Amino acid sequence: MPWxxxxxxxxxxxxxxxxxxxxxxxxxxxxxxxIFGGIVxxxxxxxxxxxxxxxxxxxxxxxxxxxxxxPSLKPPPDPRAFPRCTRPRGILGWPCGVHPFGTDDLGRxxxxxxxxxxxxxxxxxxxxxxxxxxxxxxxxxxxxxVGGWADAGMSRFTDTMLAIPQFPLLLILSGLLASRELPLxxxxxxxxxxxxxxxxxxxxxxxxxxxPAFRLVRGEVLSLxxxxxxxxxxxxxxxxxxIILRHLIPNAFHLLIVQSTLMVGEAILIESGLSFLxxxxxxxAVSWGNMLSRAQEFLYYPNGxxxxxxxxxxxxxxxxxxxxxxxxxxxxxDPRFAHRV
Amino acid sequence: xxxxGREANPPPGLVSHPRVFAFLVRxxxxxxxxxxxxxLVIYALLALKPGDPLDELRFGNPGFTFEDYQRLVKLxxxxxxWYLRYWYWLGRALRGDFxxxxxxxxxxxxxIFRHRLPNTLLLSGLAxxxxxxxxxxAGVICALxxxxxxxxxxxxxxxxxxxxxxxxxxxxxxxxxSVRLGWLxxxxxxxPGLEAESGWAYLVDRLRHLVLPVFALSAIxxxxxxxxxxxxxxxxxxxxxxxxxxxxGLSERYVVLKHAxxxxxxxxxxxxxxxxxxIFSGAVLTExxxxxxxxxxxxxxxxxxxxFNVSMVALMFISTLILLFNILADVAxxxxxxxxxxx
Numbered sequence: 279m280p281w282x283x284x285x286x287x288x289x290x291x292x293x294x295x296x297x298x299x300x301x302x303x304x305x306x307x308x309x310x311x312x313i314f315g316g317i318v319x320x321x322x323x324x325x326x327x328x329x330x331x332x333x334x335x336x337x338x339x340x341x342x343x344x345x346x347x348x349p350s351l352k353p354p355p356d357p358r359a360f361p362r363c364t365r366p367r368g369i370l371g372w373p374c375g376v377h378p379f380g381t382d383d384l385g386r387x388x389x390x391x392x393x394x395x396x397x398x399x400x401x402x403x404x405x406x407x408x409x410x411x412x413x414x415x416x417x418x419x420x421x422x423x424v425g426g427w428a429d430a431g432m433s434r435f436t437d438t439m440l441a442i443p444q445f446p447l448l449l450i451l452s453g454l455l456a457s458r459e460l461p462l463x464x465x466x467x468x469x470x471x472x473x474x475x476x477x478x479x480x481x482x483x484x485x486x487x488x489x490p491a492f493r494l495v496r497g498e499v500l501s502l503x504x505x506x507x508x509x510x511x512x513x514x515x516x517x518x519x520x521i522i523l524r525h526l527i528p529n530a531f532h533l534l535i536v537q538s539t540l541m542v543g544e545a546i547l548i549e550s551g552l553s554f555l556x557x558x559x560x561x562x563a564v565s566w567g568n569m570l571s572r573a574q575e576f577l578y579y580p581n582g583x584x585x586x587x588x589x590x591x592x593x594x595x596x597x598x599x600x601x602x603x604x605x606x607x608x609x610x611x612d613p614r615f616a617h618r619v
Numbered sequence: 620x621x622x623x624g625r626e627a628n629p630p631p632g633l634v635s636h637p638r639v640f641a642f643l644v645r646x647x648x649x650x651x652x653x654x655x656x657x658x659l660v661i662y663a664l665l666a667l668k669p670g671d672p673l674d675e676l677r678f679g680n681p682g683f684t685f686e687d688y689q690r691l692v693k694l695x696x697x698x699x700x701w702y703l704r705y706w707y708w709l710g711r712a713l714r715g716d717f718x719x720x721x722x723x724x725x726x727x728x729x730x731i732f733r734h735r736l737p738n739t740l741l742l743s744g745l746a747x748x749x750x751x752x753x754x755x756x757a758g759v760i761c762a763l764x765x766x767x768x769x770x771x772x773x774x775x776x777x778x779x780x781x782x783x784x785x786x787x788x789x790x791x792x793x794x795x796x797s798v799r800l801g802w803l804x805x806x807x808x809x810x811p812g813l814e815a816e817s818g819w820a821y822l823v824d825r826l827r828h829l830v831l832p833v834f835a836l837s838a839i840x841x842x843x844x845x846x847x848x849x850x851x852x853x854x855x856x857x858x859x860x861x862x863x864x865x866x867x868g869l870s871e872r873y874v875v876l877k878h879a880x881x882x883x884x885x886x887x888x889x890x891x892x893x894x895x896x897x898i899f900s901g902a903v904l905t906e907x908x909x910x911x912x913x914x915x916x917x918x919x920x921x922x923x924x925x926x927f928n929v930s931m932v933a934l935m936f937i938s939t940l941i942l943l944f945n946i947l948a949d950v951a952x953x954x955x956x957x958x959x960x961x962x
Contacts, residue, residue: 437653438656440945441653441941441942442660442938443941445903445915446918446919447664449923450661450664450665453668453669453922453923454664454669550784551784551785554784555903555904555907570786573790574790574793577790583798586787590784590790593784593787594787597782597783598779598782601781602778
């Protein structure tokens, strides 16, 4: 092909249409805070997952010679104060005896506990957010699609759920499931052992926070089900379950993604608040919230502040990053919002 | 038809008011069964929770025999199934008798409304006022200079505000201002024994005790409202009627304060209305950190101590308020925006 043809051949060049996903990804990448948040969350998740390899300590083993240790990168001068380690050195070169975040009231390494606590807190956040969004989304889609009295009844029920003061109900429910007298609760503790409080918390948060997702998805599906594609699928003879699951919910998926991302932060905050009050994650398991539950007692001790400072910073940072990512995702997936907030 | 050929429409507000009134009545009526259902569910959950109101007596008093326990169980009707107890409770509650608090030795309603509600109103009310007073100007200023350095700073602060765990913020505030600097007290409502002092010293002491909890409690609301105010103001400020007002030669100050702000405040008013029940329900985390004897703490203690009557009266009071303010917010919307139809 001679150069003049090539120079003017605009029609011959391959036109590649950009998919909606690629567009959204490009918009997300422009949101610098969302990228920052995503990277931090990934680092935290990896650090939590590989906690036993990163840290040389056992998160539960106390060391009464080294209570309220200050954060330092040098091992203690007194060899008797050395903790008993599970390994001489973590994979990132963290030697036994060094406490970068100090030690708590029982001489346990705070950074190690933060890493192990991150496993529980992040898991609770992810599962509860996923559960509540799916539950709310599914109920909302069904209510909107079926319509009539089912819709009216479910919407009323949602309004009533929203009218219940949330925190007291969280307290009642977690107290109920933590008891040793209720047959269901006893069965649960036999089944799950030390992890029971984690499952209970996830369940309680899920049951009490599906309402926003219900409202979002119901509103979206109400308008979606009147569109041509939905009518066409119906005309072909697809079953209601298929229409809802394969056609309506995927089209409302961007709402679910944003809602679940923001919900992770929310769930982590709820979990930490409950654990702070002593009703959430129970002590053999570590979470950021229950590390804080007795922290206020030690404010007047020398170096006592670090017990409160570090777990709180990690809750703060994680929730902040999930909010950044959620905000970025909303801008990216729902362009109507992009210029508003 | 008027001389310009338009349909003569009566002002919409006048037409919609009777319908809004009917809507209000219907919503209020439909809230009644919801409240009954709610009370049933809450009572059932409380009753199913292990333990009973006598636990504290039983474990706290060595002279308390099993016979005493059985006698009291019979006396208080705790041997009856929960639905019967609920039925008795409902009958008495409808006559205004919410039963005694076994823990505090006074009627549950008196304990909640006289001893706890005023404290919570003071703390949460001040926090809400503080949040509103800061959020509205901050949101307006950010909307007037979008994408400026100030706007980004405030946006960052907002993100921090909605992400911070409130109890941790409280602990950090106590550590900085009370433990390290020693400027402010670490908790409780006032220095004991100062009630007898002169009015001024007492007032200053009470105010000093309020500073930290009010700041901690208002952080989230401040952040959310600032964000809403900014986006609401941005939407209004780009509309035609603002351009018209500017074109008329009105001063920028007048345009912003009289034309834009009034319209931009409407969505915020709804948010504020929906937040008002929160003033009454208190904040258990903040009250726990600052040792503030308020509603949130009272409900928490009552639930843990199985003090059913106190939990019920407090929870029902708050639920009623939430339902009521939800309805009021909808009605306020109708009064403000005639385009909304109710049928």
